[in-house]
Amino acid sequence: MLITVSLCYAVIVVAHTIPVVYETYEEQIETYAKYGIEAAQTQYKKVDETFFSKVRKNFPKLKKTE
Numbered sequence: 001m002l003i004t005v006s007l008c009y010a011v012i013v014v015a016h017t018i019p020v021v022y023e024t025y026e027e028q029i030e031t032y033a034k035y036g037i038e039a040a041q042t043q044y045k046k047v048d049e050t051f052f053s054k055v056r057k058n059f060p061k062l063k064k065t066e
Contacts, residue, residue, distance in 0.1 A: 022029060
């Protein structure tokens with residue numbers, strides 16, 4: 001019971017804090033978000049080139065049946 005109350009309290013505090021922090025530091029958050037997205041895309045390209053391309057080559061193409 002105590003854990004549930006504590007969790008609810010924490011969720012309420014975070015839900016009311018995040019919008020204020022975002023409005024205050026919007027430009028910095030957007031800058032870091034763009035950097036994070038670019039880094040994630042770079043990592044995805046590396047994984048796609050090394051792993052997914054090999055998986056695609058090893059599986060035969062499925063033929064369409066009409």
